[in-house]
Amino acid sequence: MNSEVIIYSTGVLLLLGSVFGIALAVSSKFLKVEEDPKIRKIADILPNINCGACGFAGCSSYAEAIVLKHAKPNLCMPGGEKTSKKIAELMGMAPDSIEKKVAVIHCCGGGIGKKKYDYSGVKDCRIINMVAGGSVECGYGCLMGYACLLSCPVRAIEKNENMMPYVIREKCIGCGRCVNTCPRNLIELADTAKKVHILCSSRDKGAEVIKVCNVGCIGCGKCAQACPFDAIKIVNNLAVIDYSKCRVCGKCVEVCPVKVIYDWRKEFTLPGKQGKKDPKK
Amino acid sequence: MKAKITFKGGIHPSENKNLCAEMAIKDFPPPDIAVLPLQQSLGAPAEPVVKPGDKVRKGTLIARSKGLISSNLHSPVSGEIIAVRKSPHPLLGEANAIIVRSDKTDEAEKDYTGGNFSIDNINPGEVLELVQNAGIVGLGGAAFPSHVKLNPPPDKAVKTFIINGAECEPYLTADHSLMLESADLILKGALIIKKMLKAEKCLIAIEDNKKDAISLLRQKLASMDNAEGFEILSLKVKYPQGAEKQLIYALTGKKVPSGGLPMDVSVLVHNISTVFAIYEAVYLKKPLFERIVTVSGKGIKNPANWRVRIGTSFKTLINHSGLTEKKIKKLIMGGPMMGLAQYTDEVPVLKATSGILVLTDEEAADFEHLPCIRCGKCVEVCPMGLMPAEISKMVERGRIDAAKGIGLLDCMECGSCNYICPSGTNLLQYIKLGKYEYMRKKNAKR
Numbered sequence: 001m002n003s004e005v006i007i008y009s010t011g012v013l014l015l016l017g018s019v020f021g022i023a024l025a026v027s028s029k030f031l032k033v034e035e036d037p038k039i040r041k042i043a044d045i046l047p048n049i050n051c052g053a054c055g056f057a058g059c060s061s062y063a064e065a066i067v068l069k070h071a072k073p074n075l076c077m078p079g080g081e082k083t084s085k086k087i088a089e090l091m092g093m094a095p096d097s098i099e100k101k102v103a104v105i106h107c108c109g110g111g112i113g114k115k116k117y118d119y120s121g122v123k124d125c126r127i128i129n130m131v132a133g134g135s136v137e138c139g140y141g142c143l144m145g146y147a148c149l150l151s152c153p154v155r156a157i158e159k160n161e162n163m164m165p166y167v168i169r170e171k172c173i174g175c176g177r178c179v180n181t182c183p184r185n186l187i188e189l190a191d192t193a194k195k196v197h198i199l200c201s202s203r204d205k206g207a208e209v210i211k212v213c214n215v216g217c218i219g220c221g222k223c224a225q226a227c228p229f230d231a232i233k234i235v236n237n238l239a240v241i242d243y244s245k246c247r248v249c250g251k252c253v254e255v256c257p258v259k260v261i262y263d264w265r266k267e268f269t270l271p272g273k274q275g276k277k278d279p280k281k
Numbered sequence: 282m283k284a285k286i287t288f289k290g291g292i293h294p295s296e297n298k299n300l301c302a303e304m305a306i307k308d309f310p311p312p313d314i315a316v317l318p319l320q321q322s323l324g325a326p327a328e329p330v331v332k333p334g335d336k337v338r339k340g341t342l343i344a345r346s347k348g349l350i351s352s353n354l355h356s357p358v359s360g361e362i363i364a365v366r367k368s369p370h371p372l373l374g375e376a377n378a379i380i381v382r383s384d385k386t387d388e389a390e391k392d393y394t395g396g397n398f399s400i401d402n403i404n405p406g407e408v409l410e411l412v413q414n415a416g417i418v419g420l421g422g423a424a425f426p427s428h429v430k431l432n433p434p435p436d437k438a439v440k441t442f443i444i445n446g447a448e449c450e451p452y453l454t455a456d457h458s459l460m461l462e463s464a465d466l467i468l469k470g471a472l473i474i475k476k477m478l479k480a481e482k483c484l485i486a487i488e489d490n491k492k493d494a495i496s497l498l499r500q501k502l503a504s505m506d507n508a509e510g511f512e513i514l515s516l517k518v519k520y521p522q523g524a525e526k527q528l529i530y531a532l533t534g535k536k537v538p539s540g541g542l543p544m545d546v547s548v549l550v551h552n553i554s555t556v557f558a559i560y561e562a563v564y565l566k567k568p569l570f571e572r573i574v575t576v577s578g579k580g581i582k583n584p585a586n587w588r589v590r591i592g593t594s595f596k597t598l599i600n601h602s603g604l605t606e607k608k609i610k611k612l613i614m615g616g617p618m619m620g621l622a623q624y625t626d627e628v629p630v631l632k633a634t635s636g637i638l639v640l641t642d643e644e645a646a647d648f649e650h651l652p653c654i655r656c657g658k659c660v661e662v663c664p665m666g667l668m669p670a671e672i673s674k675m676v677e678r679g680r681i682d683a684a685k686g687i688g689l690l691d692c693m694e695c696g697s698c699n700y701i702c703p704s705g706t707n708l709l710q711y712i713k714l715g716k717y718e719y720m721r722k723k724n725a726k727r
Binding site: 116120124126132133 | 373374623624625647679707711713714717718
């Protein structure tokens with residue numbers, strides 16, 4: 001091989017390398033963009049799971065928004081009180097209180113309710129919901145396609161023995177991703193302090209509810225009468241708790257004839273096949 | 282011989298048309314109870330003009346169209362209206378329907394045989410009114426009211442009128458049998474539309490697997506008056522050859538713009554059975570209360586093409602045809618590619634029901650859904666030139682707007698991508714979900 005080729009090519013490469021190297025060095029000195037060091041610090045404080053609960057695209061864009069656009073420091077749900085305090089300290093803001101939220105699935109009968117047809121297509125409840133109005137007779141109940149379960153960034157939703165999804169409250173960070181995925185709008189973000197929930201969303205009349213599911217709210221109104229704080233109302237055949245009035249006394253839990261009101265301070269299991277009559281029989 | 286006319290992409294599913302091909306159309310007895318959903322066509326549901334207790338005859342108007350895109354509904358049997366109530370609907374799950382109990386006399390509102398119409402001094406307004414009164418909708422499956430299609434705005438004159446006799450869906454032979462039975466009447470119907478729209482050309486497009494229909498129509502055309510501008514074309518056998526935009530491209534080389542209608546390229550497409558229904562409406566003044574339905578599938582003992590009254594329940598048809606011993610997997614309205622699976626056989630025949638298929642385990646086998654391997658086969662076969670894998674992935678992740686950007690709404694749901702996918706991914710299901718979510722968002726904004 002010709003030695004000239006080697007010399008020339010090495011020379012050209014060396015020349016190019018040094019020219020670009022110098023250009024980069026110069027531009028890094030003069031064209032430098034100053035980033036506020038606080039952004040990096042805040043991003044380190046944030047949990048970095050990019051859940052989106054704060055309303056920004058991810059943790060780093062929330063950090064940027066705090067520093068540049070003066071976003072509130074208490075928007076990070078998974079971080080909670082601790083994170084909010086740290087950020088407020090760093091930014092010299094007054095620490096705001098943060099209400100910790102938890103997702104509640106307002107249905108407990110999806111697995112035991114009456115089936116409309118055997119579904120054998122895509123296992124995604126958003127799609128099941130489009131096939132002749134869902135695979136369960138109840139027009140409001142869970143379809144058990146687990147879109148919520150897959151959307152959860154921290155795997156806080158699991159299936160119980162009845163294949164019904166439920167939220168593990170200790171794990172839930174209250175980001176609200178599952179709320180938007182549910183095709184039947186069964187999931188709600190509630191205050192962690194409010195520990196009593198009605199696990200049914202059926203707005204059908206009582207007689208129709210009993211036909212298709214034995215753990216459905218029949219709108220009898222017993223809970224509304226029992227409530228000493230006037231927090232429960234029957235709206236469209238469905239009992240709804242006004243959480244601003246509820247003081248978590250638990251009286252409604254005892255009177256409910258179909259047992260769809262649950263108190264999270266007590267031990268309980270969601271309805272399963274055991275001990276319940278099969279509604280098909 | 283000239284290269285066969287076709288479009289780009291597409292698939293070759295097994296046809297299974299031999300189950301009831303070339304079978305003469307048989308008349309199905311009128312049902313005892315007819316269930317007539319008010320929503321028969323695209324657009325707004327019709328408004329009932331009768332109340333329970335009213336006596337009706339075959340062909341009596343029972344619901345009037347409401348709004349621009351809507352169609353009239355006529356009683357298919359003579360008898361008494363017993364209720365207007367919610368009942369199963371093949372497309373919507375549940376919808377309001379008029380229920381008629383037959384008195385078994387089958388007395389018609391008027392005589393529907395031997396009509397009269399002079400083709401030479403045709404009045405477009407009169408024809409349009411006849412078609413609208415007869416409640417004719419596109420019988421190919423989409424059920425778009427025909428009178429709307431026949432009345433293009435003045436700035437979009439129709440130059441080419443295409444009659445779609447492709448019938449590319451496997452199993453279905455309803456159009457084929459109709460062509461064999463009433464070729465001359467179809468040509469008469471075609472002449473009405475060609476004259477009223479003053480179209481230059483009338484192309485009758487038939488897939489090459491129906492050679493007998495092609496030669497019969499050519500023969501009839503040769504002996505017809507006013508035959509100038511008519512042409513019968515043989516198309517390559519490929520799915521979805523009968524899709525409107527693909528058919529227009531195959532025959533004229535014109536591309537309908539995204540979101541546009543065939544009239545944007547001065548073309549009008551009608552299904553062959555719609556043309557026949559228009560003939561009946563104009564010549565015989567007969568409203569649309571019966572249609573040809575293919576009852577087929579390997580679960581059916583005697584597959585056949587029936588002339589069925591609208592409102593007959595699937596159950597009656599299936600019981601009449603008999604079931605085989607084989608294990609039944611699915612009941613489908615329409616063809617196997619684009620039809621909809623039904624959860625009950627209580628649903629009635631609609632104006633848009635071209636077929637009822639009872640599929641067995643071997644025909645509708647479940648398969649494993651594996652992840653996408655990015656082989657690109659779906660892109661190759663997509664007749665609209667989209668990227669189904671990308672669109673469905675975006676919808677799955679909830680990025681509806683991004684999916685819309687790469688053609689979510691251009692998809693016509695032919696299912697070629699799902700058919701060809703070696704991994705058995707659920708491309709079309711997610712694309713349908715995307716359209717549903719998009720419409721939901723759009724309606725919520727209003």
